[in-house]
Amino acid sequence: MTGDVVLDARAVGKRFPGVVALSDVDLTLAAGEVHALVGENGAGKSTLIKVLTGVHPPDSGELVFQGGPVRFSRPLDAQAAGISTVYQEINLVPLMSVASNLFLGREPRTRWGLMDFRAMNTAASTLLRSYGVEVDVTRPLRTLGAGVRQMVAVARAAATDARVVILDEPTSSLEPREVDTLFAIIDRVRAGGAAVLYVSHRLDELYRICDTVTVLRDGRKVHSGPMAELPRLRLVALMLGRDLEQIRKEGTTKFDSAQPEARQTPVLAAKGLTSPHLLHGVDVTVRPGEIVGLGGLLGAGRSETVRAIAGSLPVDSGTVTVAGKSVRSGSVAAAMRAGVVMLPEDRKSDGILPDLSVRENIVLAALPRLSAAGLVSRKRQDTIVDTFIRRLRIKASSPDQKVGELSGGNQQKVLLARLLCREPKVLLLDEPTRGIDVGAKAEVQALVAELAAEGLGVVLISSEFEEVVEGSDSIVVLREGHVVAQLRGGDVTEQKLIAALAEGGDG
């Protein structure tokens, strides 16, 4: 089924200050195969991709592309050679239209050499429609959701006549249905004889679509071979560097928060949240120690609900009460003072300050607490930062490493640390494990359960149903801004959730 070797990376090494990101990594991509690249967060997957595509020059090793040695010094060179890439952090221009983003650099031109917008827009619509996305291509990309943006990025990469298509965690912001569409696209690319390098943390997806797999751990290649010959457990064991027995025991990890007592006053009571076109009278109640999941599909109003609670989405009506006290709506500051903190969906644009250090990112929020008479004691800072780095197992070369240099999962943990040092009462988590590998995901889930056990109220959003079901004590199911069902106790199962989504429940 697979053909000639298209791209061969030999003994590639790459170090960053304080970190060896890759050492002696080999990777061979053959025509017509989908090659999985897996590893925990920080294993070096994104770095390997950036080395392959000319973003980072390798420190050692060589690249052989279509039979000849190559050295890409810019992304442009790799693209011109026929390697197209969707990087992990979606890289498109938000202010520009969908069509412009698809065609930047290869815009159709009239015979006068000017851009032909009509042709470009038509081609863009046709292309996206063939990928199952219906959208007005003249709209600025910024006005569209993460799922559509991701599809645009993929369409852009797959549309060029590439010999190699690289996808770094393309499904992390996609809904299940969109994942199907993506896989159809990948099939098409594979059938066309190109090689696909596919990075994902979702094991189901890997086994569904990939032919071959390479596993990285701590910057080294630990395995490479046919996907079908590698049992799941062994794959996880390879990624984590633990033995199978250990995994079997821990594999059943679940949130096991204490059952909340119904009598307790809710730590969070949101009633009748209404915002035009987005929310229509949404109620959410969370008791101390309880984790309430929000179920729903793209556009159901899950993010809007938590944003309304956190005060970042203005509401027309509805009240939010925290621990019995009502909170002024539409004010993030008021919500924070009341003890409500939110982990936003899009950490890149909403939360993290990539150029500041891990320490600064964490203490930023804690400043009011750390300062005595306006001075921030460095020692207090250090204690808090060290505690969180240890407790959340943040992998950084030092507290002074820039957050932008950390892997996605570790950035997420830094954000979480920042929220936690405010000692909140209510924690709103919007896709807390998006783009995080299985190991870190279990850690984050365990951590959330731990926090709930300490009496925190948690609202959890995840597009992975399994995660919502496993993680929540009860689930509020939303559709088009309405609450269509409430699942409690024994009803918190994937089947019931899907049924509620499909039928809208009875009330």
Add this chain to the structure above:
Amino acid sequence: MTAVTEQAAVAVADKGMTKREWIAGLVQRRGSVVVLALVILVSSFSFDTFATLDNARNVAMQSSFLAIVALGMTFVIISGGIDLSVGSVYALGGVLAAIGIQWGSVAGLLLPLVVCGGIGLLNGALVAYGRLAPFIVTLATLLGARGLLLAITDEGANTRLMPRDAVLTQIGQGTLLGFGYPVWIAVVLFAVGVVVLQRTRVGHSVLAIGGSAEAARLMGLPVARRTMWLYTASGLLAGLSGALAAAYSASGVTIVGVGFELDAIAAVVIGGTLLTGGAGTVGGTLAGVLLLMVIQNVINQIGTLSSHYQSVVSGAFLAAVVAIQAYLSRAHLGRERST
């Protein structure tokens, strides 16, 4: 192929454009033109001497020099940068034209273009390849060019006159259909600018670079090269404008152009270009320039007001525009994402 097309289309939560977004976009793009029209309309009724052909010629002439500088600035700002050196480079261009003209008009035009283009190239190389902040780099060349200017003119002691009959001087002073050549040159340059920004791949890539330089780089656009040439063009245009202004007044004066870069930036921003880059229009900049110049003209018409009030009014205007932009873009951002 069919496997994909036959699939039910992924339902995209299409939120449509709200009225507010629509208004935001409109104010952004056309606000300066509307205000310009209003100011002209009101002034025409208020002052007999305003809506005359003579006055129009006068304003057009005054505007042309700033417009040419602001054109280069528009591209630089859209790309996410800034060029503070243009005021000094403008003055340098004028003095170099006056020096060069002693070897003929061609030399009088080439000398400023080569030197000022060179300064722009230096700016561009340092920003694009040296990865230095545009603000700092062009502040350095602002000071450097001013110093060079003072050095070659003995601290500005000698003002060089340009022979009235030279071709270059004639380009500065001659007219076509009543309007001076510099006006026509500015019009042609702006027409080219509009086409380049809106209808060419180069213009498109400038918008992309300003929108997100990292994304543009990862998409394979030649970000560094583009950036370098933008600053070069800005230097060239500033030098050309200076040379034309010198030709117009038949003298190369050292002290002109102080703060000219700020007028250019103000015109660009008033014209609806985002100071943060990624969006803007050449036409808007033209409206911004005219607006500044018309306000100045009106204040002169009033006569009793000190001309310093021009700065006050322009400043107030700029603040209002930036405030509206900020407000509208926040309105925009509030709707950026969905579940």
